Amino acid sequence: xxxxxxxxxxxxDLKVRYKQTVLGGLWAILQxxxxxxxxxxxxxxxxxxxxxxxxxxxxxxVALVPWLLFANSLQMSSQSLVANxxxxxxxxxxxxxxxxxxxxxxxxxxxxxxxxxxCALPFFGFFPTLSWLLIPFLFxxxxxxCVGVSxxxxxxxxxxxxxxxxxxxxxxxxxxxxxxxxxxTLMNETWRCVYAINPMVSIVEGSRYVFxxxxxxxxxxxxxxxxxxxxxxxxxMLYFNRMDRFFSDVV
Numbered sequence: 207x208x209x210x211x212x213x214x215x216x217x218x219d220l221k222v223r224y225k226q227t228v229l230g231g232l233w234a235i236l237q238x239x240x241x242x243x244x245x246x247x248x249x250x251x252x253x254x255x256x257x258x259x260x261x262x263x264x265x266x267x268v269a270l271v272p273w274l275l276f277a278n279s280l281q282m283s284s285q286s287l288v289a290n291x292x293x294x295x296x297x298x299x300x301x302x303x304x305x306x307x308x309x310x311x312x313x314x315x316x317x318x319x320x321x322x323x324x325c326a327l328p329f330f331g332f333f334p335t336l337s338w339l340l341i342p343f344l345f346x347x348x349x350x351x352c353v354g355v356s357x358x359x360x361x362x363x364x365x366x367x368x369x370x371x372x373x374x375x376x377x378x379x380x381x382x383x384x385x386x387x388x389x390x391t392l393m394n395e396t397w398r399c400v401y402a403i404n405p406m407v408s409i410v411e412g413s414r415y416v417f418x419x420x421x422x423x424x425x426x427x428x429x430x431x432x433x434x435x436x437x438x439x440x441x442x443m444l445y446f447n448r449m450d451r452f453f454s455d456v457v
Contacts, residue, residue: 215307219282234315235322238270245270249387258389258420264330268417269386269410271323272348275316276355276406277377279309283356284363284373287453301450302443305360309352327417337416344412347435351405354439357446364453385410390422402427405435 242263249255250262257265286308287301327333363369384406385392393401402408408423408431415423 212303212307212310215303216311219308219311234318237315238267238274238319241270241274242267245387255388256392258391258414258418258422260414260418260420261330264326264332264418265389265414266387267323268413269384271316271319272344272409272413273381273384273386273406274319275312275348276352276409277381278312278315279352279356280359280377281373282312283308283352284359284369286356287360287364288367301453302357302446305356305446306353308360309356310349312352313349323417332418335419337419340412340416344409344416347405347412347432348409350439351409351435354435354442357442358438361442361446361449361453365449380404380406385422389414389420398422398424399426399430402430403434405431405438407431 245266246263250257250266255262283305286305290304359369359373383404390398390401390407390411398407408428411420411423412428414420
């Protein structure tokens with residue numbers, strides 16, 4: 207029953223997102239492509255940012271695909287409980303479903319952008335390798351991180367409405383703290399494991415390792431990011447469940 211409700215809410219969020227839009231689902235492709243062009247112009251051409259010997263446009267696009275899923279999940283999920291208060295205050299169901307549905311609705315855009323990437327790779331001379339077996343793990347790591355942070359933010363936003371003002375700044379700061387526009391190889395190798403406490407570091411560099419055969423990712427970084435993601439996700443679920451009983455009183 208609850209799985210059907212989750213599926214319904216995901217489908218509803220998708221329809222609302224693209225309802226009365228001229229381009230519809232094409233925005234899933236246009237968003238990363240537009241940002242890729244801007245990054246290539248300003249960081250690749252003007253700032254001469256290194257790209258581990260790969261074409262900068264492709265280097266940036268591979269990082270933007272998981273990053274946009276993460277960033278959009280944070281921005282939309284943080285408002286999900288308050289925006290859907292009319293639903294969960296009248297009908298009983300696990301409130302956890304609301305931010306989960308919002309976070310999962312971005313997977314549609316992610317798959318479309320990834321499909322475009324896979325189609326474009328052969329034209330740049332990149333073909334599937336055994337490293338592609340890492341894709342399911344990276345995807346689960348990304349989804350777990352999205353869920354964990356979304357649970358924290360959605361629960362906090364019920365009690366502190368200024369969270370909606372903090373989230374855009376947090377997303378911008380997190381972007382610069384993640385090697386989306388630049389390679390993590392700019393950092394001393396000794397500090398990369400500390401850097402990987404930000405799980406998006408390993409997710410981004412892991413995507414580049416899989417699709418572009420870069421060498422910035424290490425097992426140590428992946429392990430640190432895995433532990434960090436588990437901590438964020440578990441703590442987010444615990445905090446959400448702890449505060450759940452107070453949501454109706456506050457809203």
